[in-house]
Amino acid sequence: MAGKKLKKALRKVERLKRKLKSYKSALPKTRQTLVSPLAPKNGFPSLPVIAGVRFATAEAGIRYKGRTDVLFVELAEGTSVAGAFTRSSTRAAPVLDCEAKIGKPSKGRAAILVNAGNSNAFTGRAGQNSVKAITTEVSTITGIDENRVFTSSTGVIGQPLPHDRIIAKLEELNSSLSDGTISQAAAAIMTTDTFPKGAGVEYESDGGTIRIAGFAKGSGMIAPDMATMLVYIFTDAKVSQKTLQAMVSKSVIPTFNSITVDSDTSTSDSLLVAATGAGNTAEIGDLRSASGKVFHAALQGVMLDLAHQVVRDGEGATKFVEVNVTGAANDSDARKVALAIANSPLVKTAIAGEDPNWGRIVMAVGKSGAKADRDTLSIRFGDILVAERGWVSPEYTEDAGADYMKQQDLVVNVDLGLGAGKSVMWTCDLTNRYIEINADYRS
Amino acid sequence: MAGKKLKKALRKVERLKRKLKSYKSALPKTRQTLVSPLAPKNGFPSLPVIAGVRFATAEAGIRYKGRTDVLFVELAEGTSVAGAFTRSSTRAAPVLDCEAKIGKPSKGRAAILVNAGNSNAFTGRAGQNSVKAITTEVSTITGIDENRVFTSSTGVIGQPLPHDRIIAKLEELNSSLSDGTISQAAAAIMTTDTFPKGAGVEYESDGGTIRIAGFAKGSGMIAPDMATMLVYIFTDAKVSQKTLQAMVSKSVIPTFNSITVDSDTSTSDSLLVAATGAGNTAEIGDLRSASGKVFHAALQGVMLDLAHQVVRDGEGATKFVEVNVTGAANDSDARKVALAIANSPLVKTAIAGEDPNWGRIVMAVGKSGAKADRDTLSIRFGDILVAERGWVSPEYTEDAGADYMKQQDLVVNVDLGLGAGKSVMWTCDLTNRYIEINADYRS
Numbered sequence: 015m016a017g018k019k020l021k022k023a024l025r026k027v028e029r030l031k032r033k034l035k036s037y038k039s040a041l042p043k044t045r046q047t048l049v050s051p052l053a054p055k056n057g058f059p060s061l062p063v064i065a066g067v068r069f070a071t072a073e074a075g076i077r078y079k080g081r082t083d084v085l086f087v088e089l090a091e092g093t094s095v096a097g098a099f100t101r102s103s104t105r106a107a108p109v110l111d112c113e114a115k116i117g118k119p120s121k122g123r124a125a126i127l128v129n130a131g132n133s134n135a136f137t138g139r140a141g142q143n144s145v146k147a148i149t150t151e152v153s154t155i156t157g158i159d160e161n162r163v164f165t166s167s168t169g170v171i172g173q174p175l176p177h178d179r180i181i182a183k184l185e186e187l188n189s190s191l192s193d194g195t196i197s198q199a200a201a202a203i204m205t206t207d208t209f210p211k212g213a214g215v216e217y218e219s220d221g222g223t224i225r226i227a228g229f230a231k232g233s234g235m236i237a238p239d240m241a242t243m244l245v246y247i248f249t250d251a252k253v254s255q256k257t258l259q260a261m262v263s264k265s266v267i268p269t270f271n272s273i274t275v276d277s278d279t280s281t282s283d284s285l286l287v288a289a290t291g292a293g294n295t296a297e298i299g300d301l302r303s304a305s306g307k308v309f310h311a312a313l314q315g316v317m318l319d320l321a322h323q324v325v326r327d328g329e330g331a332t333k334f335v336e337v338n339v340t341g342a343a344n345d346s347d348a349r350k351v352a353l354a355i356a357n358s359p360l361v362k363t364a365i366a367g368e369d370p371n372w373g374r375i376v377m378a379v380g381k382s383g384a385k386a387d388r389d390t391l392s393i394r395f396g397d398i399l400v401a402e403r404g405w406v407s408p409e410y411t412e413d414a415g416a417d418y419m420k421q422q423d424l425v426v427n428v429d430l431g432l433g434a435g436k437s438v439m440w441t442c443d444l445t446n447r448y449i450e451i452n453a454d455y456r457s
Numbered sequence: 458m459a460g461k462k463l464k465k466a467l468r469k470v471e472r473l474k475r476k477l478k479s480y481k482s483a484l485p486k487t488r489q490t491l492v493s494p495l496a497p498k499n500g501f502p503s504l505p506v507i508a509g510v511r512f513a514t515a516e517a518g519i520r521y522k523g524r525t526d527v528l529f530v531e532l533a534e535g536t537s538v539a540g541a542f543t544r545s546s547t548r549a550a551p552v553l554d555c556e557a558k559i560g561k562p563s564k565g566r567a568a569i570l571v572n573a574g575n576s577n578a579f580t581g582r583a584g585q586n587s588v589k590a591i592t593t594e595v596s597t598i599t600g601i602d603e604n605r606v607f608t609s610s611t612g613v614i615g616q617p618l619p620h621d622r623i624i625a626k627l628e629e630l631n632s633s634l635s636d637g638t639i640s641q642a643a644a645a646i647m648t649t650d651t652f653p654k655g656a657g658v659e660y661e662s663d664g665g666t667i668r669i670a671g672f673a674k675g676s677g678m679i680a681p682d683m684a685t686m687l688v689y690i691f692t693d694a695k696v697s698q699k700t701l702q703a704m705v706s707k708s709v710i711p712t713f714n715s716i717t718v719d720s721d722t723s724t725s726d727s728l729l730v731a732a733t734g735a736g737n738t739a740e741i742g743d744l745r746s747a748s749g750k751v752f753h754a755a756l757q758g759v760m761l762d763l764a765h766q767v768v769r770d771g772e773g774a775t776k777f778v779e780v781n782v783t784g785a786a787n788d789s790d791a792r793k794v795a796l797a798i799a800n801s802p803l804v805k806t807a808i809a810g811e812d813p814n815w816g817r818i819v820m821a822v823g824k825s826g827a828k829a830d831r832d833t834l835s836i837r838f839g840d841i842l843v844a845e846r847g848w849v850s851p852e853y854t855e856d857a858g859a860d861y862m863k864q865q866d867l868v869v870n871v872d873l874g875l876g877a878g879k880s881v882m883w884t885c886d887l888t889n890r891y892i893e894i895n896a897d898y899r900s
Contacts, residue, residue: 023466030473104823104831136819136831138848171816172849281823359802359887360895367896373614376579380547380724388547388579405581406615444802445896446889452803453475453810453888 050233052326052334052422052442053209058197061214062225064248066090066290068191071202072183076176077131077169082202084180086187087126087246088156093290095124095164096259098266100283106135108165109284111145115161117255124162125152126286127180128203128244130231134167134175135281144177151181155188166244166284168231169205200229203244206451207233207327213319215312219305221295224251226312228287230320233275233327243270243324245285247316250293251309257300262287264301265314269321273440274356275328287313325440330447333365335440336425342435347384351428352439354382362444365424370415372400375426390431395424471859475811493676495769495777495865495885496652501640504657505668507691509533509733511634514645515626519619520574520612525645527623529630530569530689531599536733538567538607539702541709543726549578551608552727554588558604560698567605568595569729570623571646571687573674577610577618578724587620594624598631609687609727611674612648643672646687649894650676650770656762658755662748664738667694669755671730673763676718676770686713686767688728690759693736694752700743704753705730707744712760716883717799718771730756768883773890776808778883779868785878790827794871795882797825805887808867813858815843818869833874838867 067089071082089095097116099109127148134141145165153160167175200210214227228247253261262285270285291297299306326334337356342348355361355378364371372393379386392402395418399407418424510532514525532538540559542552570591577584588608596603610618643653657670671690696704705728713728734740742749769777780799785791798804798821807814815836822829835845838861842850861867 020463020466023463023470026470027466027473030470100823102820102823103825103827103829104819104834133816136816136844136848138832138846140848171819172844173816281820359891363892363895366892369896373576373579373616376547376614377545377724380543380545382546384546386546389581391547401579401615403581405579405583444892446892448802449806449809449887449889449892452806453812 048208050208050327051332054323058200058210058212059214061196061212061227062216063194064225064227064290065250066093066292067248067288068193069195069199070187070190070192071195071198072187074129074179074183076129076179082198083130084183084187085126085128085199085202086184086191087199088191089124089126089288090290090292091123092121093124093288094253094255094258095162096255096262096287098262098270098285100281102281104136104281106133106167106282107137107141107145108134108167109282111149112164112166112284112286115164117259118161120159120162122162123156123158124164124288125156125158126164126166126246126288127152128166129168129175129180130203130205131169132167132173132175133169133171133282135171137172137174140174144175147177148180151184155184164286166282168203168244168282171281196227196229200231203231205231206329207231209327211320211323211327213316213323215316217308217312219295219308222293224293224295224309224312225249226251226316228316228320230324232324233329243283245270245320247285247287247313249287249289249313250291251289251295251298252291252293253289253298253309257298257306258287258289260301261310261313265310265317268438269314269317272438273321273325274353275325275331275442322440325442328442329451330445330449331442332422332445333443334423335365335442337439337441338425338427339430339438340427340436341429341431341433342437343385343430343433344435345437346435348430348435348437350382350384351379351386351430352437354378355426355428356439356441359444362441365419366443366445368416368419370395370400370412370419372415375428376401379428379430384430385432386430387432392429392431394427395419491651493651493770494775497766501643501653501655502657504639504655504670505659506637507668507670507733508693509536509735510691510731511636512638512642513630513633513635514638514641515630517572517622517626519572519622525641526573527626527630528569528571528642528645529627529634530642531634532567532569532731533733533735534566535564536567536731537696537698537701538605539698539705539730541705541713541728543724545724547579547724549576549610549725550580550584550588551577551610552725554592555607555609555727555729558607560702561604563602563605565605566599566601567607567731568599568601569607569609569689569731570595571609572611572618572623573646573648574612575610575616575618576612576614576725578614580615580617583617587618590620591623594627598627607729609725611646611687611725614724639670639672643674646674648674649772650674652770654763654766654770656759656766658759660751660755662738662751665736667736667738667752667755668692669694669759671759671763673767675767676772686726686728688713688763690728690730690756692732692756693734694732694738694741695734695736696732696741696752700741700749701730701732703744704756708753708757708760711881712757712764715881716764716768717796718768718774718885765883768885771885772894773888773892774885775865775888776886777866778808778885780882780884781868781870782873782881783870783879784872784874784876785880786828786873786876787878788880789878791873791878791880793825793827794822794829794873795880797821798869798871799882799884802887805884808862809886809888811859811862813838813843813855813862815858818871819844822871822873827873828875829873830875835872835874837870838862
């Protein structure tokens, strides 16, 4: 009886599989693309090795099979660790744990442990227990103060983290640490990412070369404050925790807090910046000092590069869009307008269709809640003046707009003509692929 | 043993079916249904004829060919007209004109003229001139006071309205007025709608039968305050303009301002409610009177019905979703949470994929900005308790959730466990079809 039903069900599986295959072949090519068309052409960049930082990765099988999904980072004695985190009111256990530890005075080594596949978010008391179990075990095995063990988890929400699988790999991780494997580290923390994201810089300071290198993951649930995004940046510069934290807190606004893929904010977003001081260069002064300014600019450059890469890997993205708002009554209004445009599904689908539908930009300005006046508003696609004085510009042609839209990187300039407020946001288009990725994610 | 395998095979069948559905929706339009699967099963309802209201439609060829695109409504002498409009700061010329006219004391007949295909929004001074040209001509031909001629336009933004084509049809419209053609009226104002939307009610008052009937268009650029939505409701009741306006202003909040398809707010949203008094029933008292309360409830019922139909025709919608938030610190917080859930692309794509991904609801609560506590939060799909006390409920099974998600009409209940604040929002899922419609709209 059951055998008969099973046979029938298996035949149905085969039939459905065949049907699926036929549908698949009728689909547009984008469906089959595995790497974002906006990915850097030359692959993962060659990054400087940061003295005082060692990486190890392992396959713990948390959710994925046949790929690394755990990253362990060991940081030299005296490393300053600064951070920025999601402001979600339902943030995950690892985030709460990191927030509590950042800035605590301590001089020893430090560690970062990251897993992909399960975010350990909304897992109640069990979530906290998982973090505690992992950090305790890391501390036992490595001898690092538990208050200096930071963890992040990314992936599905609301399922218990199988922390035993991570703990089972800790000895292996600790014994395979190596300093030149940042690209493997970047790959181990990916979820729906289509490429690993890295950025770095080297510059000459008075006391010698200073190096910064980092990586990020994230491609959905991306919106300011912050994104489903994990970011780790390392430098061999010597910077006090206080100064480093001030720089990170300041730079996170025009970088990771100015990108949006889908307006959804993750419960797990974490940015950690670690300065090992192992480069033996002079200690960096505070934000206002000459050496502080140079270092801060270099750090922010790396942050912006990574933030842009996250948008370039936006789920289903085929266009990278800068939304540049000027002339607002104030900066806060400018940000409202930039966000309304960058998050508008109608603007984003028009861009996906390469349709220079500037009417939808007018709509988004109107709905933003910011002070706006139809008759002082102007809109430009790149340098092309599209609309001004409450109407389409007499020089504008639909052909020019349509041509512009074919580019992969687009700039939408909106001037409200009211004041000096300005804001820049980066986003991507909204395509069928986004729907597919997110309607299928757990199956 | 065989039973286990059978279960596994059946689960696989379900998974494949879901996948197939997502592929299907990505296929070219020709292979798709033309009417929303959420459309009322019995088509356009049979609505009461409202004494004092006559309709005429025509093909003006504003944008569409081979279909009606202009609607003319004549309202009997003494009709009270109330309204509610988009709050966009870039609202269209016809909206500004209506807002200026509503509530002006006048006793004569009134007229409503609506066109589809061009919204006359962001068309500068020319837009105002078009409205003036139309209303003047309507007044000349019909003898109706220009201050009682209301217009609406819906369609593409930023292109000059070819008002001459409308004016050329006015004589024909005026001479073909008829009182039983409300379904044709509803069809003439459609844009990307897949079905005309009508609703009505009749009830016995002390002085005789009172009838209410209305129709709406709208299926994209739908978000509170209000939606790309045009709504016209008529009644033969006798109600003062002031009372009618008070009822409309109050009822628009829990109806048209509580629906969202894509979070985008139109520049053209207009709701007009006209009470002709031609039913010769006793004048309705104010909001607090017995007759006022009954009429207000009936009117709000019609508004809610139409609001739901707009969501049911949401671009690409396959699911109708009620988001019901209770236990918030206050009503404003409840609304923030309901909106965050209803507008979340990740929640909406999960629903499209019939994935009971309640983690994304936790995410949306977290990002809403409302006061929320992970440990007092509870989530239910219909009556199924999914999560409480900061984690998945022990009784919840993924199968029960997945089964529930197969329904066409879904209810997501979120209780924040903090206070008495509550809010309800209605929305739909986000599918490939939405992208297709909106990436192609102008081409």
